[in-house]
Amino acid sequence: MSDLAAPPDVATELERHRTELTGYCYRMLGSLFEAEDAVQETMVRAWRAYDRFEGRSSLRSWLYRIATNVCLDALGGTGRRARPMDLASPGSAEGPLPGALPDAAWISPAPDGRVLPETGDPADVADRRESVRLAFVAALQHLAPRQRAVLILREVLAWKAAEVAELLDTTVASVNSALQRARATLAAAAPAAGDPAAPLDEEQRALLARYVAAFESYDLDALTSLLHEDATLSMPPYELWLLGPAEIRAWMAGHGIGCRGSRLLPVAANGMPGFAQYRPSADGGHEPWALQVIEISQGRITGLNSFLDTQRLFPLFGLPAHLEAGRP
Structure with a gap:
């Protein structure tokens, strides 16, 4: 079928x-940039092969088959x-900053709107949000690619083993065996538990408000x-x-002192709250510095994940490239 012949x-x-x-695809690949490329390739393959889609399965199942093959191809021979x-091991705030590792080494953050449904059964939506948390996506990377696909399809998307x-x-027995091995590996990877991030409750909103006030005033005691x-504090790359x-x-008072005077704009990433951090610039305004993803548990902040690839991440999240002086 030619492109023009499709209905x-x-x-x-x-x-x-x-x-x-x-x-x-984001759960499979750990990078939204790679995931969006994989989905685009899936759409192209589906368009070109539409005349061979005979309706023996749903269109959704057929697309997942194509997307799985695209992801498995992409994962062939790559590191996690x-x-x-x-x-x-954790480092010291007093030590030097090591060299940056390439983008392919890292789990990257994803805007909620690109990877999560806007509506649906509340329990299902909650499960989907949990399954894009940074810790869960990182734990998935410990699985062999086909085990990863089986676990996501069975545990996250609730597909039947036969499907x-x-x-x-493959066979149902093979799927069940792969799922059992995947569960064991995932349990050993032990993704950290955290509070549900959305919708935020009153206590979480108050905690984040105090965090913003303390960070913007650079009140390190608060x-x-x-x-x-x-x-933990991490700073990929x-x-x-x-x-x-x-x-x-100690880090924020030493190496990170340039963050004094920063401004934070809220974002929603990986089913968790986050902030776009802008540091003071020479023109009196503020320039992009980091995309922060915040992990919360039991009324305290447990993780400050600061992703420094603002050149790619800020446009992805629809964030301004600069804050003018005097902007609140």
């Missing part, structure tokens, strides 16, 4: 599935993406009082990460 409503039907496919905490077996051209005793309020405070 006119095919593109509309395909687009209806883009967000959920992007969420699936990680968080700094997966690569090294997954058909999609992967800021560290909000941190859990095991709170650097593998250095810090553990505990004392180390985080």
Whole structure:
């Protein structure tokens, strides 16, 4: 079939599935940039092969089959993406900043709107949000690619074993065996528990308001009082990460002192709250510095994940490239 021969409503039907496919590919690949490329390739393959889609399965199942094959191809021979905490022991706030690692080393953040459905059953939506948390996506990277697909399809998307077996051209017994191994590996990776981030409750909103006030005023005593005793600070693309309020405070008072005077704009990333951080610039305004994703548990901040690739991340999140002086 030529591109022009497809029925006119095919593109509309395909687009209806883009967000959920992007969420699936993001969990598989650990990078939204790669996930969106994979989904685009899925759409192109589906468009070109539409005349061979005979309706023996739903269009949604057919698209997932294509997307899975695209992701498995992309994962062939590649190393797993990680968080700094997966690569090294915690460092010291007094030590030098190590060299940056390439983008392919890291789990990258994703805007909620690109990977999560806007509506649906509240329990299902909550499960989807949990399954794009940074810790969960990082834990998935410990799985072999086909195990990863099985676990996401069965545990996150609630597909039946027979449906997954058909999609992967294998047997139900093989699917169940892969799921059992995937569960064991995931349990060993032990993704950290955290509070549900959305919708935020009153206590969480108050905590984040105190965090913004403390960060923007650079009141380090107030800021560290909000941190859990095991709170972490990470800064991809650097593998250095810090553990505990004392180390985080020492970093912000030392190497991180350039963050004094920053402004924070709220964002929603990975089912969690976050902020776009703008540091003071020479013209009196503020320039992009980091995309922060905040992890919360039991009324305290447990993770400050600062992603420094603002050149790519800020446009992805629809953020301004500069804040003028005097902007609130």
